Amino acid sequence: xxxxxxxxxxxxxxxxxxxxxxxxxxxxxxxxxxxxxxxxxxxxxxxxxxxxxxxxxxxxxxxxxxxxxxxxxxxxxxxxxxxxxxxxxxxxxxxxxxxxxxxxxxxxxxxxxxxxxxxxxxxxxxxxxxxxxxxxxxxxxxxxxxxxxxxxxxxxxxxxxxxxxxxxxxxxxxxxxxx
Amino acid sequence: xxxxxxxxxxxxxxxxxxxxxxxxxxxxxxxxxxxxxxxxxxxxxxxxxxxxxxxxxxxxxxxxxxxxxxxxxxxxxxxxxxxxxxxxxxxxxxxxxxxxxxxxxxxxxxxxxxxxxxxxxxxxxxxxxxxxxxxxxxxxxxxxxxxxxxxxxxxxxxxxxxxxxxxxxxxxxxxxxxxxxxxxxxxxxxxxxxxxxxxxxxxxxxxxxxxxxxxxxxxxxxxxxxxxxxxxxxxxxxxxxxxxxxxxxxxxxxxxxxxxxxxxxxxxxxxxxxxxxxxxxxxxxxxxxxxxxxxxxxxxxxxxxxxxxxxxxxxxxxxxxxxxxxxxxxxxxxxxxxxxxxxxxx
Numbered sequence: 001x002x003x004x005x006x007x008x009x010x011x012x013x014x015x016x017x018x019x020x021x022x023x024x025x026x027x028x029x030x031x032x033x034x035x036x037x038x039x040x041x042x043x044x045x046x047x048x049x050x051x052x053x054x055x056x057x058x059x060x061x062x063x064x065x066x067x068x069x070x071x072x073x074x075x076x077x078x079x080x081x082x083x084x085x086x087x088x089x090x091x092x093x094x095x096x097x098x099x100x101x102x103x104x105x106x107x108x109x110x111x112x113x114x115x116x117x118x119x120x121x122x123x124x125x126x127x128x129x130x131x132x133x134x135x136x137x138x139x140x141x142x143x144x145x146x147x148x149x150x151x152x153x154x155x156x157x158x159x160x161x162x163x164x165x166x167x168x169x170x171x172x173x174x175x176x177x178x179x
Numbered sequence: 180x181x182x183x184x185x186x187x188x189x190x191x192x193x194x195x196x197x198x199x200x201x202x203x204x205x206x207x208x209x210x211x212x213x214x215x216x217x218x219x220x221x222x223x224x225x226x227x228x229x230x231x232x233x234x235x236x237x238x239x240x241x242x243x244x245x246x247x248x249x250x251x252x253x254x255x256x257x258x259x260x261x262x263x264x265x266x267x268x269x270x271x272x273x274x275x276x277x278x279x280x281x282x283x284x285x286x287x288x289x290x291x292x293x294x295x296x297x298x299x300x301x302x303x304x305x306x307x308x309x310x311x312x313x314x315x316x317x318x319x320x321x322x323x324x325x326x327x328x329x330x331x332x333x334x335x336x337x338x339x340x341x342x343x344x345x346x347x348x349x350x351x352x353x354x355x356x357x358x359x360x361x362x363x364x365x366x367x368x369x370x371x372x373x374x375x376x377x378x379x380x381x382x383x384x385x386x387x388x389x390x391x392x393x394x395x396x397x398x399x400x401x402x403x404x405x406x407x408x409x410x411x412x413x414x415x416x417x418x419x420x421x422x423x424x425x426x427x428x429x430x431x432x433x434x435x436x437x438x439x440x441x442x443x444x445x446x447x448x449x450x451x452x453x454x455x456x457x458x459x460x461x462x463x464x465x466x467x468x469x470x471x472x473x474x475x476x477x478x479x480x481x482x483x484x485x486x487x488x489x490x491x492x493x494x495x496x497x498x499x500x501x502x503x504x505x506x507x508x509x510x511x512x513x514x515x516x517x518x519x520x521x522x523x524x525x
Contacts, residue, residue, distance in 0.1 A: 012426075012432075016495050057486040100486075101484070
């Protein structure tokens with residue numbers, strides 16, 4: 001029993017804790033079908049993600065609508081992520097600061113979260129949204145991806161830029177809506 | 180000339196024994212599929228009923244049902260021997276619960292969506308697994324009274340489903356996997372930690388000591404039961420999570436205290452020796468219940484966010500924090516477990 005406990009207290013913990021944790025490196029590419037539309041028309045936003053690092057337990061891809069209080073004017077046209085998307089409305093409990101839900105806040109606007117669980121490296125997954133703005137002016141869309149566990153700064157994309165309601169970096173995309 | 184047929188009457192008592200073993204094998208498949216299903220849920224979020232763990236689980240239900248039908252028929256044909264009445268009754272309730280669990284689960288899913296580990300339909304399922312396997316074990320105990328040389332295979336096959344079924348019940352009250360959109364059935368973390376510290380070592384000791392006693396303390400039976408447990412857990416809880424595969428040597432090293440305890444039992448002349456074996460079995464429960472036990476003790480100590488790929492890191496970080504205490508408490512519970520095992524096998 002002495003040898004057994006020696007293995008379990010000294011040898012195995014030392015051996016296994018030295019094994020580096022897999023570090024995922026997600027990224028996204030976003031394309032807009034147009035940069036200007038007339039009120040009442042729609043545009044498409046296509047988002048493709050890949051994980052260029054090691055396998056992640058979870059990877060989310062988020063498309064946010066900071067001017068929207070609902071998702072009535074958004075349609076998912078295509079979707080090939082492993083799990084079904086989650087739809088969020090304002091005043092829902094959401095995670096912040098890349099903590100995977102350990103710190104939470106209330107959402108301020110609507111967003112769609114696509115996710116893969118697990119997120120294997122090298123594979124591409126896409127989602128296309130059809131968006132119909134309801135007001136003239138500049139229509140803004142945010143996008144980002146986060147991999148979990150969040151090992152380091154490369155576990156999210158973008159690495160810097162605008163901060164969203166989850167206190168996380170996002171890419172900003174705009175379409176001008178004319179009367 | 181008309182052909183002559185010779186009829187050989189079926190040996191119903193032999194068929195009864197085979198059917199009883201088939202029933203236990205069915206529950207082994209149900210529990211192994213269940214264990215794999217838990218791992219599958221940790222690794223990803225299956226959105227379809229048609230997953231490989233479910234295929235194994237429901238094949239097991241089918242095999243257990245087939246075993247039960249043969250068992251019941253052979254029991255009736257052989258004149259309803261009274262020594263098996265209790266086992267038959269327990270298995271009947273168990274199979275009825277197993278069959279009822281499916282529709283209850285369907286209604287629950289239809290009403291509340293995804294369910295957690297602890298839920299009414301899962302409790303019905305676990306009760307079904309537990310009662311069926313305990314009934315089959317009661318029958319094995321009755322067989323063994325009629326023989327001087329117990330069949331090890333039969334003991335191992337009847338013990339494993341009991342171990343896994345009761346483990347499933349204990350998991351429900353000690354793992355934080357039961358929070359859904361509708362209900363939060365997660366156990367209080369302190370309760371879960373205390374519950375695991377009391378029940379897991381007790382169960383390990385009862386199973387391994389009973390296996391040894393039923394085989395008339397022949398060395399090897401408890402080791403075979405332990406090895407089977409480790410093998411099934413390796414296949415269903417470690418290998419599916421590729422980030423745990425490198426920890427298999429650590430997990431399989433748990434055969435050392437099992438063999439040692441088995442050896443002590445085989446040589447035991449006094450109750451002190453038996454208690455010593457129980458203490459050995461109980462003291463290693465934190466290591467035997469890897470990897471899922473990480474979730475239980477992380478909650479009351481480090482409280483880190485658990486991801487499948489971080490399980491082994493957090494588990495080994497917990498070793499110096501919790502294992503010394505759990506070895507002592509497990510040893511005490513193991514000593515108590517021995518008494519219980521002696522009682523139920525006498």
